[in-house]
Amino acid sequence: MKKAGSLGILRISIVIVAFAVLGGCGVPFALVEENYKVKPGTLAVASGTNNEACNRLAELLTQELKQRSTFRVMSQEEIGRRAPGYPYALMKESAPSLDNKNPAWVSPGNKGRIDALQAQLKTDYLFVVWGENLGRMVTTTYNQHGGANTRVSYHIDVYGRLVEYPKSKAIGYSQFHGSKGQSCCFLFRSEGEDIDIMLKNSAEKIAGKFLDITKTEKPGK
Amino acid sequence: MSATVQRPFFAVLLLLSLTACSYSAFTLTESDYKPKGKTLAVIAGLNNEVNVVAAKYVSDALGADSRFQVVSQSKVDQSLPAYPTNIKGPYKYAYLNIEPDYSRTDMKKVRDVQQQLGVDYLYVMWAPVSHTVGYQGVQLWFIGQLFEFPAGKEVGNGIYGAGASGSCLPPSLPRDKEIEDNLKQSMGYVAKKIAEESGMQKK
Numbered sequence: 001m002k003k004a005g006s007l008g009i010l011r012i013s014i015v016i017v018a019f020a021v022l023g024g025c026g027v028p029f030a031l032v033e034e035n036y037k038v039k040p041g042t043l044a045v046a047s048g049t050n051n052e053a054c055n056r057l058a059e060l061l062t063q064e065l066k067q068r069s070t071f072r073v074m075s076q077e078e079i080g081r082r083a084p085g086y087p088y089a090l091m092k093e094s095a096p097s098l099d100n101k102n103p104a105w106v107s108p109g110n111k112g113r114i115d116a117l118q119a120q121l122k123t124d125y126l127f128v129v130w131g132e133n134l135g136r137m138v139t140t141t142y143n144q145h146g147g148a149n150t151r152v153s154y155h156i157d158v159y160g161r162l163v164e165y166p167k168s169k170a171i172g173y174s175q176f177h178g179s180k181g182q183s184c185c186f187l188f189r190s191e192g193e194d195i196d197i198m199l200k201n202s203a204e205k206i207a208g209k210f211l212d213i214t215k216t217e218k219p220g221k
Numbered sequence: 222m223s224a225t226v227q228r229p230f231f232a233v234l235l236l237l238s239l240t241a242c243s244y245s246a247f248t249l250t251e252s253d254y255k256p257k258g259k260t261l262a263v264i265a266g267l268n269n270e271v272n273v274v275a276a277k278y279v280s281d282a283l284g285a286d287s288r289f290q291v292v293s294q295s296k297v298d299q300s301l302p303a304y305p306t307n308i309k310g311p312y313k314y315a316y317l318n319i320e321p322d323y324s325r326t327d328m329k330k331v332r333d334v335q336q337q338l339g340v341d342y343l344y345v346m347w348a349p350v351s352h353t354v355g356y357q358g359v360q361l362w363f364i365g366q367l368f369e370f371p372a373g374k375e376v377g378n379g380i381y382g383a384g385a386s387g388s389c390l391p392p393s394l395p396r397d398k399e400i401e402d403n404l405k406q407s408m409g410y411v412a413k414k415i416a417e418e419s420g421m422q423k424k
Contacts, residue, residue: 050269
């Protein structure tokens with residue numbers, strides 16, 4: 001009886017921890033100065049670390065903002081034309097934690113690379129997004145009868161910096177944990193498809209908050 | 222065997238045994254294929270450091286161990302003004318693993334590269350997946366295609382990994398050095414497979 005009880009507590013604890021992790025805690029998008037006025041104009045979303053997940057996140061966020069915002073959003077192809085070699089690693093130094101005094105802080109090295117890219121793109125805003133720690137988590141829970149239930153989920157830490165020009169000032173940021181459970185086998189989804197969905201959800205999450213805060217949503221959307 | 226030799230050796234051995242389970246580093250698309258040309262260049266398909274370094278290792282090993290006349294990476298660098306650049310690769314997804322689709326390669330870019338180099342063969346390799354494993358291990362996944370010109374036909378392909386475990390043996394090598402050594406050995410193995418499968422190994 002005691003064993004069954006402790007197993008039950010263990011199971012509940014795992015569920016609580018899993019909820020906290022999977023709940024997507026963090027900040028999808030926020031401005032450094034709450035009432036800062038973002039002016040409509042041109043915007044480019046840039047991939048910060050040149051890996052598949054990061055490049056895809058930039059592509060998906062570009063699509064979202066193109067469809068839903070009043071900004072004139074530059075396509076990823078156009079960025080590639082104007083900045084030969086793009087995508088390449090812009091964010092070589094890690095981001096600060098959210099409890100930092102300025103969560104939109106960008107290291108001097110990263111800032112130099114962002115400014116150099118903007119000089120080629122000449123947009124009013126550059127939104128750099130990147131993901132770290134993309135991984136697969138296998139969680140096993142046990143019931144009081146000794147049976148086990150194994151679940152697979154995918155995770156990524158998502159970061160973003162919105163930089164305004166010509167001031168060259170980071171005015172907004174994103175930092176949150178994206179996740180998705182493995183799809184049911186009947187859906188015949190590959191791991192890549194599941195991760196792609198997780199990235200799409202992350203892009204939608206950033207875009208939703210961005211449009212809400214900056215009040216740049218297209219009318220009727 | 223010294224610890225310096227042991228560590229990369231075991232890491233590569235483990236890696237290759239894992240890789241061999243489901244992937245092959247290089248196989249011909251037609252089993253009775255016979256090479257018609259001799260000159261070959263190895264190209265990094267992505268503009269990232271790992272990809273460029275790995276391409277150099279494959280190129281050096283093919284130059285040393287095969288009968289292909291391999292264009293050096295410094296010559297490739299000089300001949301292609303925008304090298305390295307991103308060429309759309311032969312995969313649908315490449316997040317934690319590579320899900321191959323050999324028809325998705327940007328053949329226009331591949332042909333452009335061949336025209337500038339004027340070689341009979343291009344071996345294009347991509348390193349889209351790099352993730353940490355355990356405490357400080359690194360796992361890299363590669364996918365490569367061998368094209369024959371002037372037709373631009375794919376004559377071989379393969380998926381392979383390289384990595385470094387980092388923590389299980391005494392830390393006699395810095396982590397970056399270990400990764401580099403493992404990468405070099407793994408790419409040497411890939412070059413050997415390309416030479417053997419295509420019948421171009423040194424006699």
